[in-house]
Amino acid sequence: MTTAKFRLLINGERVAGEGGSYDIINPATETVVGQAPEASLAQVTAAAEAAATAFPAWSRTKPEERSALLNKAADLLRERMDELIPLVQAETGATQRVASTMQVPTCVERFRRYARGAMEPTTMALPPGEMPATALAAGGLMSAIAVRQPVGVVACITPYNFPIVNMAGKIGPALAMGNTVIVKPAPQDPLAVTVFGEILDAAGFPPGVVNVVTGSGPEAGQALVASDRVDMVSFTGSTPVGQAIGEVAGRGMKRLLLELGGKGAGIVFDDADLKTTIGTIASVWAFHSGQICTAPTRVIAQRGVYDQVVAGLAAAAGRLKVGDPLARDTVVGPLISAVQRDRVEALIQTGVEQGGELIAGGLRPDCETGFYVAPTLIAGCRPTNAAVLQEFFGPVVVVVPFDDEDEAVAIANGTEFGLYDYVFSADTTRALRVAQQLRTGNVGLNTAQRNHEAPFGGFKMSGVGRDGGSFGLQAYSELQSIVWPG
Numbered sequence: 001m002t003t004a005k006f007r008l009l010i011n012g013e014r015v016a017g018e019g020g021s022y023d024i025i026n027p028a029t030e031t032v033v034g035q036a037p038e039a040s041l042a043q044v045t046a047a048a049e050a051a052a053t054a055f056p057a058w059s060r061t062k063p064e065e066r067s068a069l070l071n072k073a074a075d076l077l078r079e080r081m082d083e084l085i086p087l088v089q090a091e092t093g094a095t096q097r098v099a100s101t102m103q104v105p106t107c108v109e110r111f112r113r114y115a116r117g118a119m120e121p122t123t124m125a126l127p128p129g130e131m132p133a134t135a136l137a138a139g140g141l142m143s144a145i146a147v148r149q150p151v152g153v154v155a156c157i158t159p160y161n162f163p164i165v166n167m168a169g170k171i172g173p174a175l176a177m178g179n180t181v182i183v184k185p186a187p188q189d190p191l192a193v194t195v196f197g198e199i200l201d202a203a204g205f206p207p208g209v210v211n212v213v214t215g216s217g218p219e220a221g222q223a224l225v226a227s228d229r230v231d232m233v234s235f236t237g238s239t240p241v242g243q244a245i246g247e248v249a250g251r252g253m254k255r256l257l258l259e260l261g262g263k264g265a266g267i268v269f270d271d272a273d274l275k276t277t278i279g280t281i282a283s284v285w286a287f288h289s290g291q292i293c294t295a296p297t298r299v300i301a302q303r304g305v306y307d308q309v310v311a312g313l314a315a316a317a318g319r320l321k322v323g324d325p326l327a328r329d330t331v332v333g334p335l336i337s338a339v340q341r342d343r344v345e346a347l348i349q350t351g352v353e354q355g356g357e358l359i360a361g362g363l364r365p366d367c368e369t370g371f372y373v374a375p376t377l378i379a380g381c382r383p384t385n386a387a388v389l390q391e392f393f394g395p396v397v398v399v400v401p402f403d404d405e406d407e408a409v410a411i412a413n414g415t416e417f418g419l420y421d422y423v424f425s426a427d428t429t430r431a432l433r434v435a436q437q438l439r440t441g442n443v444g445l446n447t448a449q450r451n452h453e454a455p456f457g458g459f460k461m462s463g464v465g466r467d468g469g470s471f472g473l474q475a476y477s478e479l480q481s482i483v484w485p486g
Helices: 041-059 063-079 081-092 096-103 105-117 163-176 191-203 219-226 239-251 274-281 303-318 338-353 405-412 428-435 469-475
Strands: 008-010 013-015 021-025 032-037 123-131 140-150 153-157 180-184 210-212 232-236 255-259 265-268 298-302 357-360 376-379 396-402 420-424 442-445 477-485
Touching (some): 008 041, 008 191, 013 191, 032 081, 032 191, 041 180, 041 210, 041 219, 063 081, 063 163, 063 191, 081 096, 081 163, 096 163, 153 163, 153 219, 163 180, 163 191, 163 232, 163 469, 180 219, 219 239, 232 239, 239 255, 265 274, 274 420, 303 357, 303 376, 338 357, 338 376, 405 428, 420 428, 469 477
Parallel strands (some): 153 180, 153 232, 180 210, 232 255, 265 420, 376 396
Antiparallel strands (some): 008 210, 021 032, 140 477
């Protein structure tokens, strides 16, 4: 795999990085997967210029044409799935199950969804309004329509946990709405995204409509955010980086869609179905080693079931095999890098030092290579414990006890994050009442399953804007009002 040639995509041309290349490391084996191109700042500028030049013609294409191209891209992606799955698996460290069911097939589904989305109406008729005469204009009955127009050039900056799935979730609706895009994947695992750039080019998107640039550091992304040719930034990643993007983008009045950090609260009432609850929470460990911002990493358990919840989670952690992600029975693979592993281990240590009780995990697994963290459970935490307040983005669950409903809501709302929370209770009326008090963009009631047509995004420091389903189309559009005498 190291002999493969990965390229940037700029204005319809696949080119080498003018800054050379850098190694992409397999998080499980610590071997080189391949060399990613290092884009120069001149190439980033060229990509933004190409997208801006392509925008006028692309924005005027018929929805049927945009839909056909998105479907063609999905067809080609499916044809190359056997090539892409091992590549994504190797550069992300995902288990074979996650790579083969979630990393690539979901990408195909998202392109299919937005091929249909390209055909959704963009014009809404408004009721006529009777307006009195003014010094500005004569009175009369005024008609109006609201039209969704494409924003322009969108910089799509994607995270390392689901590189091509997240990319598809950004560029699918952006292209469907008539925008042009520049994709900048995370530096840790950009190889599959560069291959997908090749697939999009082969699908027949005109030169400049889709561009892909990569780099080992923040410079390429920073240049895109600052470029006066970029009209919108769509970013998924950490809150500090999102804040920095917002500061720069604000000076240019760029539109923003920011999906940032999360610290999901799972409120467990004493009437909850504990088997379902514990199985759902254990998905923090089992699903991509906890590298998912929607995971219920803070368990807020009512005292009547607190001991049972802790015992059940401890037992679940002990059943999860850590190791080679290619082994069929492996459940927990590595984290993306040594830097992230060390960060998670340091926060575990801080959580214990601040009064948390280490129930499971906490020690580095006995693996010869790889950036592994064992499924870790910290119980008895106070709401002010750093392990309760800060995002791990790794296989760690913390447990906090509570007495009554008001206390549970206060603890759940007690972090700077507000992306995805959960309520577990047999009393669905109470579950709904509690959900509506949570300062979070999404709430799961007795489930961790998603509805991908629902709006997705965060409150507070978890982001700005919403995507998902038709809301994703709206996120990549501007509203224009057209008014005339009726």
